[in-house]
Amino acid sequence: MDSAKVFFKSVKSYSQTEEISRGARQLLEKVVAEENIKLSKRIPLKVHFGEKGNTTFIGPENFEGIIDYLDERKIDSCFIETNVLYVSPRTTGKSHMALAKEHGFTRLPAVIADGETGEDYAEVEIDANHFGKCRIGRLIAEEKQLIVLSHFKGHMLAGFGGAIKQLGMGCAARGGKLDQHANAQPAINPEDCKKCMTCVSHCPRKAIEVSNIPKIDRKKCIGCAACIAACPQEVFYVDWASTSPVSFRQKLAEYALAAQKGKSNIYINYALNITKDCDCDGRAQKPIARDIGIFASTDPVAVDAACCDALNKKEGKQVFGGFDIFDYAEEIGLGTTEYELSEI
Numbered sequence: 001m002d003s004a005k006v007f008f009k010s011v012k013s014y015s016q017t018e019e020i021s022r023g024a025r026q027l028l029e030k031v032v033a034e035e036n037i038k039l040s041k042r043i044p045l046k047v048h049f050g051e052k053g054n055t056t057f058i059g060p061e062n063f064e065g066i067i068d069y070l071d072e073r074k075i076d077s078c079f080i081e082t083n084v085l086y087v088s089p090r091t092t093g094k095s096h097m098a099l100a101k102e103h104g105f106t107r108l109p110a111v112i113a114d115g116e117t118g119e120d121y122a123e124v125e126i127d128a129n130h131f132g133k134c135r136i137g138r139l140i141a142e143e144k145q146l147i148v149l150s151h152f153k154g155h156m157l158a159g160f161g162g163a164i165k166q167l168g169m170g171c172a173a174r175g176g177k178l179d180q181h182a183n184a185q186p187a188i189n190p191e192d193c194k195k196c197m198t199c200v201s202h203c204p205r206k207a208i209e210v211s212n213i214p215k216i217d218r219k220k221c222i223g224c225a226a227c228i229a230a231c232p233q234e235v236f237y238v239d240w241a242s243t244s245p246v247s248f249r250q251k252l253a254e255y256a257l258a259a260q261k262g263k264s265n266i267y268i269n270y271a272l273n274i275t276k277d278c279d280c281d282g283r284a285q286k287p288i289a290r291d292i293g294i295f296a297s298t299d300p301v302a303v304d305a306a307c308c309d310a311l312n313k314k315e316g317k318q319v320f321g322g323f324d325i326f327d328y329a330e331e332i333g334l335g336t337t338e339y340e341l342s343e344i
């Protein structure tokens with residue numbers, strides 16, 4: 001695979017909102033011009049609305065310049081996201097959109113791509129090592145082009161989280177997230193059950209039976225994770241400990257491949273407010289590294305690799321692990337780690 005172009009704008013501090021907004025727009029213009037990109041009539045912005053209580057996610061004020069650029073060209077857009085696996089305001093569509101509003105994502109419509117409880121997905125064929133098909137949020141799968149806006153930061157399993165994670169995890173429907181994270185089916189804490197039967201009515205495969213205790217028929221269960229979202233007692237959960245980090249990263253890369261398939265995306269990474277844990281963590285975290293700036297490319301692997309290299313160079317040490325994902329992402333054709341960096 002040929003090397004990819006990555007464009008970079010230095011920003012001294014996350015507090016420089018206008019500079020960030022303007023810089024992101026300049027990078028978008030640069031990528032479009034240099035890569036000769038044909039813009040679609042509709043281009044959703046794939047974002048992360050930030051978990052409730054998280055204070056270091058990339059706020060919508062930093063996307064103003066990009067939205068202005070689309071507005072001036074009369075390109076239809078929205079903020080697009082998918083529901084999460086764990087129990088939080090981001091578990092279901094309505095409360096997820098309410099949180100988006102609370103966090104200031106109001107200039108464009110907020111769209112949850114995988115439905116109210118994460119049940120709405122399209123299967124995208126990739127025929128890779130872990131997955132033949134991936135469950136991508138339907139409204140994302142149906143788009144032809146996305147601008148993927150990612151916060152570059154850490155994650156307990158991925159090691160880092162930029163464009164690849166925003167694609168792989170961020171575009172997967174809830175069942176697809178479960179596929180990546182664990183043994184594809186929820187674990188159960190049966191002693192917390194109050195026998196309300198909500199899970200039974202939400203399970204699309206009639207795989208749950210609640211007599212004395214709730215049980216899942218493992219042959220019927222498709223791992224859609226709807227029960228995790230539906231149960232008010234948090235009886236169903238993801239068994240994170242059963243997840244192998246290397247296998248997780250490979251699965252993440254395969255899902256990213258599916259989410260990208262057939263699309264001419266643009267990736268913009270904000271290497272600012274760099275925290276050890278991800279924006280799904282509902283705590284106020286402190287940045288663990290100095291702010292660097294914004295990176296843009298049409299290649300999700302190259303843009304993440306450029307962020308990692310810049311971070312390690314700036315800090316004088318390897319800050320995050322998990323770099324085996326790059327080799328795997330290259331192997332399956334998601335992108336390349338060979339890049340040419342141009343500062344604007």
Ligand code: SF4
Nearest residue numbers: 203221222224225227
């Ligand atoms: S038990 Fe039912 S609701 Fe829960 S993951 Fe399996 S199929 Fe989905």
Ligand code: SF4
Nearest residue numbers: 193194196197199231
């Ligand atoms: S939704 Fe939860 S509490 Fe209600 S019956 Fe199912 S497992 Fe029990």
